[in-house]
Amino acid sequence: MLETAEVGNKLDKETYKKDAPEVRTALLSVQQRIATTDLAPVIVIAGAEGAGKSETVALLHEWMDARGLETNVLWEPNDEERERPEYWRFWRMLPARGKIGIFFGSWYTQPVVQYALGKIDGAEFERCMGRVRGFERMLAAEGFPVLKYYLHLSKKAERKQLKTLFADPATRWRVHENAKKFFKRYDDFRHAAEEQLRLTSMDFAPWTVVEAVDDEYRNMTVAKSLLRSLEVAADDAEARAKAGRPKISSASPRPKRRNVLRTLKMDRTLSGKQYDKRLVTAQADLGRLTRDLAAAGRSLLALFEGPDAAGKGGAIRRLTAAMSPYLYRVIGIAAPTDEERAHPYLWRFWRHLPRRGRVTIYDRSWYGRVLVERLEGFAKAEEWQRAYTEINDFEEQMAEGGIILMKFWIAITAEEQLQRFKERQHTPFKQYKITEEDWRNRKKWDGYEAAACDMIERTSTSAAPWTLVEGNNKRWARVKVAESVRDRLAAELAS
Template identity: 50%
Template sequence: MFESAELGHKLSKEEYAAIEPQLRTDLLNTQFDLLEHKDFAAVILINGIDGAGRGETVNLLNEWMDPRHIEVHAFDQPTDEERQRPPLWRFWRALPAKGKIGILFGNWYSEPINERSFKRMKKAHLDQRLSELNRFEAMLAAEGVLLIKFWFHLSQAGQKKRLKALEANPDTRWRVREADWEIYEHYDRYREVAEHVLRRTSTGIAPWVIVDGSDPQYRAVHVGKTLLERLQRRIEFVRKGFRTRQTAAPLVAAPDERNLLNALVLDQPMDKKDYESQLEKLQGRLALAVRNEAFAKRSLVLVFEGMDAAGKGGAIRRVTAALDTRQYHVIPIAAPSDEERAQPYLWRFWRRLPRQGKVAIFDRSWYGRVLVERVEGFCSEADWMRAYAEINDFEDQLVSAGAIVVKFWLSVSDAEQLRRFKAREEEAFKRYKITPEDWRNREKWPLYEPAVCDMIDRTSTENAAWTLVEADNKYYARVKILRVLVDKLESALKH
């Protein structure tokens, strides 16, 4: 894969001088065109052999374009805060908004390449990571992000020459680390792993561009022209109203119309005395569980979804009553803000993930993509169909990083929902809970019901199963939620 980058590509100073002025002008104009119209975000991944000119090239791009609208992030070893969350968390936080260009050094490829090169990671684990990264990049591309991946390459002799030249210059000596020479000593192994990684992750939506790093003039022009062409082609593509062709297989309802929701017996018996007795015991167990020293190395993510007036707020209050206020955060999810709409849809949830020893309670969640956005037509069928797999990936990453994910769907009957709506309108302190939107959603329930059933069927996994809660009786619903939560939390901490 790297053979063409070892041919010794060169541009003379005269050739470079003839190309450079127009290239930097075109890049700057294209950058401002992107910034003005905010058609998409561009993410540039910078990887490659040490000494191949990665830093110099990025500095040059900042010189040629407006650096105020280029977000450069350099990632080293993860911090303690980053280690307490899934590996991709720190990269999600660095994604640029639409109209911006983000340059990521030490991105999601650096760690797996280094770990495998020094035999700290098995090949099977590496390939699993690469499959996850392919799905991650496919999701970004489907959300409109332009991914441009550069690998800066040098032969082993070229790397040695470059490192020695940097060390010999007092002004650049600081740039050569002991780790650079260590990688040089393992060059053949590093190259072998890198070739495998690039071959497995060079896809139609995000191909790798191999850059010969031996000649600075050639390197600069190659990167500049590639970036310019990719940006201009995407801008033209978007302006003409084209979109990547996506199709989705239809979801077919059961012939007998029986489903997960209409099969529930929603009015379950429980009186107030029994409720209060069980509530106190379950809250006590919950309090002890989150104080357990084992929980200090875990986190808890609670998801509450359900019909309007099904009792999500009341259930959440019974959970938080058992927790230290410094330990949890309730996150109500409404329509995305302008800032959130400028990012892939999962971005606003990634940035709210709890660190170890903490609890995040989502009052509605990332499932809006397959519920309200599906029903209201806020996204295409292809978008919400691919979201099932993307959500499962997201939750798998949470669990792999030590999070305990517990999800509840609360259901009430049509008659009980109507009774609660009317009660809210009649009681002054509850009027804020009822809006014209609630009444409109009630009329659309025939559209929501199959969406909910599809959601549960396709995203109830061994790592993050759904619990369906019969919520006509609020006492029963609250006790069931607490019992399921405590049982799952205690079991996870035990194992």
């Protein structure tokens, strides 16, 4: 691919000067349009050392309104970033809708450098690029168009460019300390770049390769290409806004006659005596094990799903009672804030990922996307369908980042739920737990059951299996949850 950008493209200074004001006005104007849409374009500037990445970013800042631009440079990860999965820092840097994010260095940087230097092999590099594809597919689908520019220099041109920059004290600082070292391996870097382009050129996130020998040509090519892409994106967004939100089918899925939830032995039970004994033992172990998390550089994330009144809160309290209150945080999922809505769906969950040594417990979770949001039509079919993949990827990244993830589905029967609703209405300090919505949801019991089965089937991965808990007997459920967490922690921390 790259040889197409070694043909000596140039732009004379007069044409550049003549065209610049018009392109600039158009860029400002499309930026203004973007600000009123639900888009947040993500611009990746990659390429060879000395190819003018930094000048290109400076140009965009000069020609556009800097208040709407957020430029991110990938320095070494800081300690908050190091204690979380690799992509946490990228999620954290995503622009809010209406803004434009510029990435100078990105999710490509580490894999490409490591592959070029032979620190990872081709298979691992392909795996990394697979993750990139998933990430960019999600971004594009969520209204974050990904526009990628690769600034290229031939070997000869790069040698000359580095020499020129280094000779002048005014520009020497711009040559990264690694540039000379990397240049010695030009061919390896070129090969890695070719692979990067091959593996991640997608219709929804295309690479534009730009010959970067001539400053005017490079600047104008990037500016015009960006302008076109932004205009297309703005046109689409405006047309979508005009068309209004499509009517979403509210047909509930039907559960299969035999499904994983119906195979649960719902008559499991524990006596008060058994319960006390087993819970106390499990809690003592949990106290010790969660204190050991920090030393092991691990963290725990436990999430709870299940019908209303399944006993999620009670199970959670039996867990937290065993832990130091400053180690854990319980997050109840409410409506997203407007900052959360201004980002891709999973953003609000990424932002709360625990640091090493901590425990985060979700009372309901990202699975709302494929449960309530699917059932109630808050998410479009396209949205909740791709959520399975996005969630699996999210959870795989947690596992890689040292997070021990446990997912609990607490099951109860419809009859048991009715019983508990009635009880809640008659107990003063439980009344706040029961709302009109609970009664409404109950009417869709079958739909929720079917959606839950789909969810369990599609997101029970080896890295993050679901634990199904028979919940009709609260004692049984609480002990099963506490012991499951205990056993998993013990196994993980022993290994």
